[in-house]
Amino acid sequence: MISVSNVSMRYGAKVLFEEVSTTFTPGRRYGLTGPNGAGKSTFMKILTGELEPQKGTVVRPRKLGVLRQDQFAFDSHRVIDTVIMGNQPLWAALEERDRIYANPEMTDQDGMRLGELEGTIGEEDGYTAESDAAVLLDGLDIPEPLHERKMGELQGGQKVRVLLAQALFGKPQALLLDEPTNYLDLDSIHWLQDFLTSYDGTLIAISHDRHFLNSVTTHTADIDYQTIITYAGGYDEMVLAKTQIRARLESEIAQREKKIAQLNEFIARFAAGTRSSQVTSRRKEVERLQTNELARSNIQRPYIRFDQTRPSGKHVLEFKHVTRYYGELEVIDGFSANVLRGEKICLMGRNGAGKTTLLKCLLTNYPGLAEKDFALDSGTVFWGHEAQIGYFPQDVGSTIEPGLSVADWLHQWKPDAHMEDIRGILGQMLFSGEEGAKLTQALSGGEQARLTFCKLILTKPNILILDEPTNHLDLEAINALNIALQRYEGTVLLVTHDHDLIDEVATRLWIFHDDAIQDFSGPYEEWKGKHS
Ligand SMILES: Nc1ncnc2c1ncn2[C@@H]1O[C@H](COP(=O)(O)OP(=O)(O)OP(=O)(O)O)[C@@H](O)[C@H]1O
Ligand SMILES: [Mg+2]
Known part of the structure; x- marks a missing residue:
C-alpha cells in the first residue's frame, strides 16, 4: 500500500496540491488523471521519493518500479544495463565495484569496501542480474541481439518495453508508470493493456489515453482543484x-x-x-x-492556429529512391514521391517501421534542420521554391534548452517580434501572465509540446513536419491541434497513431508495411473501405 498524508506542494504562486491525503491499495489499478500541468508527474515523483513534498508524508513499500515520462533519459546506456538500473542499490554497488577494480593500485581500504559491496550484490541477486534482465527483455519481446545495443539506437516503442523491464526488475510491490503509451503503436498498446491487467501489485498509471485507462484501471485518482479525489471505475466513469x-x-x-x-x-x-x-x-x-464560491474548473482550452508568412511554390517536395540502412537492416527501401502544396499526408504504421527515419531522410537536405550524424544512404531529395519547414521532432523535450524563461525561449525564433505578440501567443497556449516567466527546465511534458506549437505559430512556416505531436497532450490540446491542422493552408507531413487525427486531417497516406511503403491518395475512410 502507498499512503499519502497532508501533502502540499507549490511552485512560486502556483499551488499544485493543498493538504492531499489518499491511499493506493494493492490489487487495484489506478489511473492518475488531470490536464497538462496539473501536477501528475510531480505527484508521482513525490510518491517515489524523488521529490520531497513541502509538507506532509508518504509511506511506500520498499520496492517501487517506475517508468518516467522522459523516455529518452537512458539513451547513452546499454539496454541490458538500463534494465539492471531498475534496482538502484544493486546498480550503485556494481558500478562502485567496477571502479575499484579498474584502479591498478588497490589499497586495504578498497579491499574492505569490495567485501561490503559483494555482500550487497549477493543480497540483491546481483550474480544473476544479467540473466534475470535478459529473461524479462525476452518476455517483453526485445530480442537478444538488441540487449547489447545503446538505448538511443532503439525506436520509441522498443524503448518503452525496455523501460518497463527496468520498472519490473527486482519484483516491485508497486508499479508507477508515467504516460506509458506514448510512442506506442496500437498493437503494442493492446499488448501493454493485457500485460498490466494481470499485474497483481499496486498499479498507478498516468495517461491521457481514454481507451487505455478504461481498459486497464479499476479506479481513477483525479487531480482537480489542487486536490486528488479517487473514483471507482475507469476514466469515463x-x-x-x-x-x-x-x-x-x-x-x-x-x-x-x-x-x-x-x-x-x-x-x-x-x-x-x-x-x-x-x-x-x-x-x-x-x-x-x-x-463559498464554486471552484474554477481545471479544464482549459488552448487555441492553436497555424498561419503561413507566404505560401510555398506548387511543387513542395520531390524525392527519388530514398534509401536508409541501420547497420545491416534496410529501413527505407528506395521510396519515391512528389508532394504538392496543401497536401496533408499522414505517415502510419507499426513501431519500428521507419516513419521517423523517413522524415529525417527528407530533412537532411533542408538547411538548418538536418539532424546531426544523419544522412541518407542513397537517393535524392529536393525541396521546392520558398519551402519553409516547421519541425516538431519526436523527442521534443531535448530541443528546448534549459535555463531560459518561456518567453525568452520563444522570442529567440523571431527576435524582431514585439513582446506583446510573444505574450499573446503564449497566452493562447495557456502560458498567461506569470507562466511566461517560468523556466524552460520546469516544463511538464504537455507544456513542452505546447511551447513548441508556440514556435510554429510565431514563425509561420508553410510546411509542417510533425512527428507524433499528440504524445503528452491532454484531450483539449489534441482537439485544438486537430482543428488547427484541418484549417491550415500549407502542407503537412504528420506521424501519428491517433486515428481521429488521421481520419479528420489526412488527404493522403503513406502506410508503412514490413517490406514497403504504400502511397495512397485519399482519406483514411476511403483506404479502410478498400482494405477491410
Ligand atoms: N521546478 C519547478 N519549478 C517551477 N515550476 C515547476 C517545477 N516543476 C514543475 N513545475 C510546474 O508544475 C506544474 C506541474 O508539472 P507536472 O510535470 O507535474 O505536470 P503534469 O500533470 O505531469 O503535466 P503533463 O500532462 O503535461 O505531463 C507545471 O505547470 C510545471 O511547469
Ligand atoms: Mg507529466
Missing part, C-alpha cells in the same frame, strides 16, 4: 461522476444566489430603519454565503 457532482454543486449555488438576493432586498428595505440588528445579521449571512 470518473468523468460521469464528476459531471454529476458538478451539476449538484451548480444547483446548490443557484439556490444560494436566490437566498442572497432575498437577503439583500431585506437589507435595502430596512437599512435606514429600526431593524438594524436584523440588518447586520443578514449582512453577515450574505458574506458567509458568498465566500
